[in-house]
Amino acid sequence: MNVIRACKEWGVHKLVMSSSPSTRFKGSLFHRPCVDGLTEDEMPRLPLDAYMQMYAETKAKAEMAVTAACCDDLLVVSVAPHQVYGPRDNLFLPNMLEAAGTGKLRIFGSGKNRICFTHVDNYAHGLIIAERQLFEGSPVLGKFYIVTDGNTHPEPDAYCVFWKELDKAVVAMGFQSIEEKAHYNFWFLYVVALIAEALGWTLGRVFKLNVFNVFVLTMHRWFRITAAEQELKYQPIIPFVEGWADTILWFKLHWLPTFEQWDRSWFGLARRSQQKIDIQAKKTT
Template sequence: MACTTAPALTALQRRAAERSYPPVPAHCVVTGGSGFVGQRLVEMLVERGAQRVVSFDILPQPPSAWQDSRIVYMQGDLRRRTDVDRAVAGADCVWHVGAAVGPFHPSELYEEVNVGGCRHVVEACLAAGVGKLVMSSSPSTRFDGSDIDGKTELELPKLPQKSYLQEYAETKAKGELVITQACCEKLLTVAIAPHQVYGPRDTLWTPNIMETAATGKLRVFGNGRNRACFTYVDNYCHGLILGERALKEGSPALGGFYICTDADTHPHSEGYAYLWEEVDRFAVGLGLPSVLQSAHAVQFLMYFLAYICNVVGFCLGRKLCLAMLRNFVDSCRVRIGKMHRARGERRSCRWWYRGLHYLRAVCAACNLCLDAQVCHLGRAMAMVQL
């Protein structure tokens, strides 16, 4: 049977999607199916042969959603157990991607969605006889404020930690424990996390960074040599699908935690990139001013201002933007990528360009928007083989 791919794919994504992959479960459920990662995961499950995929989300079906008879768009709330029961009925595997993300939600919402929602998913899966559950977690659950450089998952801090830098991280950690500790013969579970997902449909990290760069307000902290990992959305969804395949009796993955990144397709073969160099390439590729050529912010001064804002925000009962402490780490990685990182960058740039009327159609500086055979850094871009 010929492979059917989502209509929104580029030629590069389509060629990757049309490869031969091991079968996926016939009946799948994706919570958060209208979101950035969830929407692409729904598409990839269908592309790989799923007969029925339920896309469950509190938001209505997105305008860009793939209209396919195998996809069922179901609106509901993770905070309501009855909604979750309705979504997971008859499923072979559930991918729990839905969460309250971003730094500015009320504390109650983080707790109800990221912790209570996980409980509802576990309870609903056990009640419905669903045998497998894959959770989309976050590396921020292991971040204690110190640098994490080149460590494996086993070397990261264990859950639960004594304290967390963000409510999002704390509630994701609590939710992850709910799911991994529920692993048993009746319900096999695993948690998989990306590090800084990027790609088409991203409405958080990339838009915020690029919009700030467009106003000329983006500043490099310190010397600009922060090392970090990135994960193209297709690669992360591929990792989530592999997570389901690992859920079998006796597997070391049972109840485990893994991080998925673009691995050795990063600029440095050790599997990392310099954060600000990558942000600068993206900005310049979109026709924006160079971030690296702007004035740098003194790191200790910005930390001091952030803590002052934390105190003020606590007293006012509000969350101030400057108070959001963001550190970037070099995560461990799983070498499973299906899309070369440079290709993912170009795809993201093209998608972003279409939504920004003030940018040029083609970046004359580096041809970031073109389907060249060599990337803008001159690195070879042959498709990465699985």
């Protein structure tokens, strides 16, 4: 609301909201959604009865506020990347690689879940070209668009197999291939995650294994971005294969030398991961 108020106060006439596809993931502790090649119109409308996590809910509230503010004096559009990656990523890939490096990472479920990624440059590109489509009478006003690496993904239907691509990064770091290890059964993980959430609530801690993580690491999460291609004129500027290879190389050159395999917390996590979890926990209390 502060951003909307500031735009109106200072005469800013365009606003591009950085949203998330997770705002349309209708789920709960007891329901795992499936997003298997859907378009924006095929996904649930906001608001949802239940969100998979607080992040998605707050993003949805912000998007609804921005959309409601769309008018002749403030032209608005929402752009949502999915599973952003790239050099200097300090969240997604380092967390997964730390788990692999400490020997804790296993494939969740069947390992066949499909996904779309978004290179950080494609994310920025999507925001920029969305702004260019903001003009009076534009068909994009007040709408929601998903941007990904699109048809540059390696599979014919424009997606990746999540664990297959992640294993390439794991092996490149010199860690044991996760495809060589036994998988964790989904229902086993789900029950353990429910117990972890109950313990976390009781002890006031946030554990890395939770229901949300089990769901997102086993569900299909890929999209058809026809709307962004046709209405925003969006096309990825970094192909996935090139972007993923560059990202892996960056982590090998810059992240790996700083990783200490046995630098673990009491819970078996690399301390950097545990520190990030503890910081997030403090922000929510």
